[in-house]
Amino acid sequence: MRYDQKVYFVKRIPGSYDPKTGNYTDKEHVFSVWASVMDTGTDMLNLLYDGIPQGSKTLHVIGHWKQPDLIRIDDKTYKIDLTRKLRTKQTFIVSEVPE
Numbered sequence: 001m002r003y004d005q006k007v008y009f010v011k012r013i014p015g016s017y018d019p020k021t022g023n024y025t026d027k028e029h030v031f032s033v034w035a036s037v038m039d040t041g042t043d044m045l046n047l048l049y050d051g052i053p054q055g056s057k058t059l060h061v062i063g064h065w066k067q068p069d070l071i072r073i074d075d076k077t078y079k080i081d082l083t084r085k086l087r088t089k090q091t092f093i094v095s096e097v098p099e
Helices: 042-049
Strands: 005-013 027-039 056-062 070-073 077-085 091-097
Touching: 042 056, 056 070
Parallel strands: none
Antiparallel strands: 005 027, 005 070, 027 056, 056 091, 070 077, 077 091
16 A cells, blocks of 8 residues: 555634634644545445545545544545544545535
8 A cells, every 4th residue: 555645634723813804713733644545435435425426535544643624635625524543544534525
């Protein structure tokens, strides 16, 4: 298994109130991880989503990580649908978030 694609884990941090704009500003903590990225198998898609959604991927990363809020691969953003911790790695099944 090749861990040849760089993915970005995004953790949102609640920001503070900005009196100039009147909005709350959220901050993001982004860090990169090397992962093995592949399309999700048909059996798992039917089990998880009760169909075949577009843009679903399976990631394998070495080690165990705290679950991020979002994952970015290339220019697309994905939400985590299922995560599983194995002995030496962690698996994420993600689906694309429409922009």
